[in-house]
Amino acid sequence: MTDPKLSIRSARQNDLAALIALYGDDDIGVTREAMEPDDAYQTAFDTIQSDPNHVLVVGELDAKIVATLLLSFLPGLSRHGAWRAQIEAMRVSSDLRGQGIGQAMLDWSIAEARKRGCALVQLTSDRRRADAHRFYEQAGFAPTHFGYKLSLETP
Template structure:
């Protein structure tokens, strides 16, 4: 039996992290894993910010999942701190086996440890299977999000 560990991502994990979204229909249109330079730069920025955590799920030395957790102090909700879970990716060989739930539960526990009063989860509207899983984990759809590409 193999075990899954969740740990901070390092530069050597970037190729595996980028390959995960590139192997699904939605991510394949956004990620270009043949040039890792911009991803390495982003990883360095994430690692230098104590309010941002990029973690990987590691099974016997192989990266099989990832997510980003951002801690956001704010004035709303009586000055509460919230966290945002995003960039949840699971290797295609691991999907449907509970790894996503394990990563989300880790992020919720870490959010509590960081003093957050609210956890938000960002997910593409097309990922309906993931949305059902998030509902089973206690998340409810509560917002309509907007974005503008710069």
């Protein structure tokens, strides 16, 4: 499939379990996710939904959630006060990868960033996700920066 009939819409409360399942749908995610909705997921969902600078969306095929991403809009002073769009937690169901769904989600995100007047779209990807890196580079993203993270979670 190269032209998925993907419907992209804002996430709803009753999508939470499907979102968590997508986050855990690979070797990396399965080690980080609780796999069932709990208070922490609910609080995060509510916080995202209440902030107009965050848009949590799902992609549906045949009324089934098969993809998701969080698109955040970040103001800044650099680049002459430019806004950035940050794509986070983009996931496509593992059995549907390589069929154009991820590209449709990226295209939607880029269009939304343009509508909001953003100067650039950025994202991060775990170093272990080589297939994702190839995908993002084929989509026109360039690995121009190093990313650093400091975990504040206790083991």
